[in-house]
Amino acid sequence: MRNHKMRAGAMVVALAVSPLLYAGSFATAANAAPVAAVQEGPAVQEGPAVQQGEVDCPSAGCRQVVTGVSAWGVALDETARKLYVGDEAADTLWEIDLDTGRKHEVAKGMDARGVALDGAGSAYVADPHHDVLWRVDLNRGTKERVAEHLGDATGVALDGSGKAYVTDTWGDQLWEVDLTTGRKHPVATGLGDAQGVALDGEGRAYVTDSWGDKLWEVNLTTGRKATIATGLADAIGVAIGGDRQAYVTDSWGNRLWRIDLDRGTKENLVTGMSDPRDLVIDQDGHFYVADSARDVVWRITGHTVTPPGRTQVSLSPVPFRKAVPGGIATPAVTVTNTGHVRAGTTDVVLTLGPKGVSWLNPQEIYVTQDGTERKTRCTIDPGDSRQAICKGVNLSLNPQQSAELHTEVRTSSTLRxxxxxxxxxxxxEASADADFLMVDRGSGHAQG
Structure with missing residues (x-):
């Protein structure tokens, strides 16, 4: 049994909660109800989008796409058309097919709160009951402990470079976890009832504080924190759009806030939900919001926002690269921001040519600009070993700015x-083939 901070007017009370019904910052009768079956059938039903004013749920702009799940955490795989939902009442991670509405139980035995995908076949799940961060194999359904003694682990975000950031609601802090070694250290403390966490890809985390009714900004290098916005009531989930806007769910006020990260101003976008928790933005600029009290996930199309990672770029190969058989090649492209807003973080997919090239271990991608170089760890796609997925590559390009992207690969000794x-x-949608000329060892390994 565990005590957990709860909101009760202006007072803090303690509630003894059983493992199966452990319900975060406050509990409702709906949280404690048995979990029903998820409704089968087509999941996404589009209606006319309402682009101005508040959107009310349910409505044409806010529809239920998952029912019967005590939803807390949500993560989206748009390529596979799958939604992953952490069910904190059933201690289960669900996979939902967005085309059919069917559900599949991926793994059990964890108080599934925050959920994050690495793009390479694994989900990371924050579990406050066991104080751990789990790694779940989405194909086999197996789970393993990545890090332990994380306190009231509630939210999780991945940086794409082998680190996870986990909120500890009871300990009022944000942990950094090395996903390879499991080592952890606190990045920042004094964050109040730290719930959700999202990264901007430029060295900052945004953490919701449900007891302090606020959104924090945390510098991941120095640990310094600053208040971005207040008056958010029971702030739980947070997502960062591609337009320097944060989107925060208010579990007490049953609403969704939009917050300008530069000015700290806020406006209400959505009302009518009941105990909204985590949320995610898809590449069309629409929301999926977990609603724990109604045991549903909402798809909100009544507002179209700039999605994270929606970068408008062009790619062109860097010519005259050379390599020798049995050596290391450095294929490269020039990436140019062709949009009208700053290009921050994005995902880069690398695909090997038809023969004679293999990945290194670890595989990494590099961004070079103005004499500085940033690297991001890539993960080999378990379904296609010729693809490497590099999540959260930080481009940091203003409109019309360019940088070089390059990687290193091993060449076969059989190449001529x-x-x-x-x-x-x-x-x-942008792609480019970066080729390189094989030369004999006497010609050297010059990079053109």
């Missing part, structure tokens, strides 16, 4: 001089 293997770089 004159052959031109390649690696394809892809960001969204």
């Amino acid at each position: 001089p004159g052959e031109m293997p390649r690696v394809n770089f892809r960001i969204g």
Whole structure:
């Protein structure tokens, strides 16, 4: 049994909660109800979008796409058309097919709160009952402990470079966890009832404080924190859009806030939910919001926002790269921000050419701009070993700015001089083949 801070007017009270019904910052009768079956059938039903004013749920702009799940955490795999939902009442991670509405139980035995995907077949789940961060294999359904003694682990975000950031609601802090070693250290403390966490890809985390009714900004290097916005009532979930806007769920006021991260101003976008928790933004700029009291997930299309990672770029190969058989090649492309807003973080997919090239261990991608270099760890796709997925690559490009993207790959000793293997770089719809010329060892390994 565990005591947990709860809101009761202006007082703090303690509630003894059983493991199965452990319900975060406050509990309702709906939280404690048995979990029903998820409704089958087509999940996404579009209606006319309402672009101005508040959107009310349910309505044409806010529809239920999942029912019967005590939803807390949500994560989206748009390529596979799957939604992953942490069910904190049933201690289960669910996979929902967005085309059919069918559900699949991925893993049990964890108080599933925050959920994050690494894009390479694993989900990371924050579990406050066991004080751990789990790694779940989405194909096999197995789980393993990544880090322990994290306190009231509630929210989780991945930085794409082998680290997870986990909120500790009871300990009022934010942990950094090395996903390879499991080592952890507190990044910042004094964050109140720290609930959700989201990263902007530029060294900052945004943490909701449900007891302090606020949104914190945390510098991940120094640990310094600053208040971005207040008056958010029971702030739980947070997502960062591609337009320097944060979106925060208010579990007490049953609403969704939009917060300008530069000015700290806020406006209400959505009302009519009941105990909204975590949320995610899809690439069309729409929301999926977990609603724990109604045991549903809402899809909100009544407001279209700039999604994270929606970058408008062009890619062109850097020519005259050379390599020798049995050596290391450095294929590269130039990436240019062709949009009208700053390009922050994005996902880059690397694909090996047809023969003679293999990945390194670890595989990494590098961004070089103005003499500085930033690297991001990539993960080999378990379903296609010729693809590497590099999550959260920080471009940091203003409109019309350019940078070089390059990676390193191993060349086969069977390649012959004159052959031109390649690696394809892809960001969204933009792609380019970066080839390199094989030369004999006497010609050297010059990078053109």
